[in-house]
Amino acid sequence: MRGFRTRAATLAAVALGGMLTFSPPAHGDPTTSVSASIARFDAALGAYEGARVTYLGKRQPVLRDWKVLSALFSISSGNLTQAKSNIRNQLRIDVAAAKKAYAAAIRGTKSPTVKAAALDARNSAIAAAAAQHDSALGSLHSIPSMPPRPSK
Numbered sequence: 001m002r003g004f005r006t007r008a009a010t011l012a013a014v015a016l017g018g019m020l021t022f023s024p025p026a027h028g029d030p031t032t033s034v035s036a037s038i039a040r041f042d043a044a045l046g047a048y049e050g051a052r053v054t055y056l057g058k059r060q061p062v063l064r065d066w067k068v069l070s071a072l073f074s075i076s077s078g079n080l081t082q083a084k085s086n087i088r089n090q091l092r093i094d095v096a097a098a099k100k101a102y103a104a105a106i107r108g109t110k111s112p113t114v115k116a117a118a119l120d121a122r123n124s125a126i127a128a129a130a131a132q133h134d135s136a137l138g139s140l141h142s143i144p145s146m147p148p149r150p151s152k
Contacts, residue, residue, distance in 0.1 A: 034136055037086040041079040045141060048072040052144060061150045069146065076143050087136045094129035098122050 048069070055061050055069050098121075105118035 034083070034086050034090050037079070037083040038136065038139060041076070041083045041140065044072070044076040044079045045143060048076045049144065052147065056147055061147075063150055063152075066147075066149055073143065073146050080140065080143060083140060084137070087133055090136075091129055091133040094132070095126055098125035098129065101125070 051069050051072050055065055058065065102118050102122035105121070106115050109115065
């Protein structure tokens, strides 16, 4: 029995140490790219799903294992929130850039054809940004629910 406890403690220490790798950055960090935040979420989700499968495969899981799983779930949830935030921020940035380019293109011109071309360019840039936003949100997977806490 002692060997099992040692292995469980080692597994818990490795899992808790590994959580530092998956910890989410501060919310609203503009330097984090969308692809990096999605990759961070995918890594955290993979760690959580692996630990969840291991936890559910045990005949009698212990509270310590559940706490490790709970911490991994929290990290995955935080990374999902951060990824969604970065995706929304990128959409805002892209739409603002399209509007700014449109304003610069029509500034000082009275030609209806130039204005129409600038409007079409703005609309297509906004549509492309919205499509990219929807695609990025669609690439995020859902987090499986936490299993019940083990009884004593």
